[in-house]
Amino acid sequence: MISSLLATIIFLWHFALAELYKPANSIQCSHSAQCPQDWPCCSQYGECGAGPMCIIGCNPKFSFHEDSCTPMPGLIFPDNLYYMSSYSSESKKNNNPSVLNKIEKRDLNREYNFHSFERMNPTDDITINNVGLKMKQRRFINHVEYLMTSNDTEAEIMLQEYDFTYSGFTDIDNSTDEIILKMPKKSTGSLLSSARVMLYGKISINMRTARSRGVISAIVLMSATGDEIDFEFLGGDLFGVQTNYYSQGELVYSNMHHHHVFPDTSQNDHLYEIDWKRDHITWLIDGKEVRKLYKKDTWDPSLRNYKYPQTPMRLEVAIWPGGAETNALGTIAWAGGPIDWENSEDMRTTGYFHIDINAIQMIPFQNKFTNVFEECYNALDDDDKIIPDVAIRNTKAVYIYDGIQNKFANEGSLSINCNHITRIKGYSNSNLNSLGIDYNKIYRLNDIQSGERSLNEIARRDERINNRNINKKSSIVPNLINNELLKNNINTITSNSDSLYKCFNPIFIVSKLMEQYLSYIFFDWWH
Known part of the structure; x- marks a missing residue:
């Protein structure tokens, strides 16, 4: 019974997340309509949202701001x-x-x-x-x-x-x-x-x-x-x-x-x-x-x-x-x-x-940024280079778009950051809520070609970020679910069934009310 209930809860959790990071009524984004601040990230399908929609596939051209989207973790030569x-x-x-x-x-x-x-x-x-x-x-x-x-x-x-x-x-x-x-x-x-x-x-x-x-x-x-x-x-x-x-x-x-x-x-x-x-x-x-x-x-x-x-x-x-x-x-x-x-x-x-x-x-394949990726690798501590495959990923190299909203994007629109951990802290958040990029370590393509860094460009970006209002309005649904809460509740379920009634906040209440009917249906369907 516990396994069936857990399956139901997990199903309802994923269902609830779909509502948390998307507006109730779809908001379209395009070159003529950027996303609003409440739902700042434009997906590849031309829909505005937050949370998971701000990662990798997020289109900075049509988002609320180009930095609404997270930097993109790079697959760099010779990793695969x-x-x-x-x-x-x-x-x-x-x-x-x-x-x-x-x-x-x-x-x-x-x-x-x-x-x-x-x-x-x-x-x-x-x-x-x-x-x-x-x-x-x-x-x-x-x-x-x-x-x-x-x-x-x-x-x-x-x-x-x-x-x-x-x-x-x-x-x-x-x-x-x-x-x-x-x-x-x-x-x-x-x-x-x-x-x-x-x-x-x-x-x-x-x-x-x-x-x-x-x-x-x-x-x-x-x-x-x-x-x-x-x-x-x-x-x-x-x-x-x-x-x-x-x-x-x-x-x-x-x-x-x-x-x-x-x-x-x-x-x-x-x-x-x-x-x-x-x-x-x-x-x-x-x-x-x-x-x-x-x-x-x-x-x-x-x-x-x-x-x-x-x-x-x-x-x-x-x-x-x-x-x-x-x-x-x-x-x-x-x-x-x-x-x-x-x-x-x-x-x-x-x-x-x-x-x-x-x-x-x-x-x-190798590209114009390969020498930058090598610098990322060389900057690692010796202990981090023991296993070369893992070391390549330890560089945490990311691609970043810069200054491209409603513009034609190409290689020249890109920057590289050597040590950035990409993440979004909540399902109602975007990258603007977790900016932690060290802009002093950003290399632009034209800087690589000339052998210099664009200090004026870095200064302009720093000023823009410092002046930016990133106090995002509250979402319609409170952010009651995150990875830590999910883990804690699953651990509670598996170790102490008497604590079930205290878990998952509103999602658990829904799952409990529907347990007798939904647990069997969703468990069979989900698996």
Whole structure:
């Protein structure tokens, strides 16, 4: 009974968080409408919010202030992110290239070898049924938890331990160890994202796509300011894939190309790769190049800029309902038509559409900031350099946008900070509530090229921050939930069932009133 109640409480906790960091009525953000101070962070979907919406995917161009968004933890050369299921490592599928089976790490011309990060996998003889625990043991964390803490030590541990975030209906197949992104009936699907961003690099995903008309599977490199490179799969076209790219959120549909894939993408594993360099992008399927785009061909003379992805990007893998009846007619038509939520084969057999992922790799390339990252590394204490892999992350290097609100963002819009712990202290807060950046350690790209630092720019930023009013108005819902409270209450539940009635404040009251009915329903559904 305790486990069922705990499952109910955790479900209601996540539900409540969704209300805490979003306004009751959606507020849209764009180049013509920045977010208000109460909900200061603009998400990649053009919605204003706070808390988790201020981390990584937050668009500083359309937020209340560019510093509403947190600095972005950088995936820096020669570190990389990867996930390998037992299924992919054994190469059981006849169509599963073994390209990802060997992870190679490159050095920065140093006298040491890099070793793989230790995976937090469970022991072979134990079956873990709790989805959240299974995901965390594989370095995945729910996006509403990631870097949501007022404690620097806890945030630093998260930066070290987690490679990916997830949302929606995400699970792990106990028999194959594959990541499953699900989309149950009438839902909005699921999303997997890298916990760090990179400026140029290569991503590789080995997976099977979702099937059925109107269901979309996507592999995307996405920047906070709207740069994008992607593969998109229509569930009604299982022998094809679309490749596309966008610059700064401008939707130019003529950039899309269609490619044939064989055998079909739903029943067979294929390796999809995007090789993103400073001067060109290459899309590959099963190791074969299917498209190449050169930066020189994207020049816009009116803007006097290249409409080419050139800002730090994170990796996303998603399943979403392109054919949902709530979408625009043009989106539904592009997706192949309305989704059949009742009679589709997967709905009849499993109750959900799904993507099955058995390998992920994200490798950053060197860029113009590589020498700064080396300085970050050299500044570490000798004790912090004992394990090189961990040392790279110990630099806590972040990318920061500067002076870009409603402007075209590119490499020149970026700064690097060598020792910054990214975090948001509450679900009604933004980065403005926890500014702790040492601006004396910021290096701008033009300063790197000239060998000097822009002291005037630093002084202007310091003055702007000192004069800024960061006394954010109280949110509609009090911030009653944080990581520390959750941990304390879970510990109380597991160690002393008599204290249950004292836990979780209003959320516990709701869960108690609904316990007899909801615990069984939500426990079965959630797991």
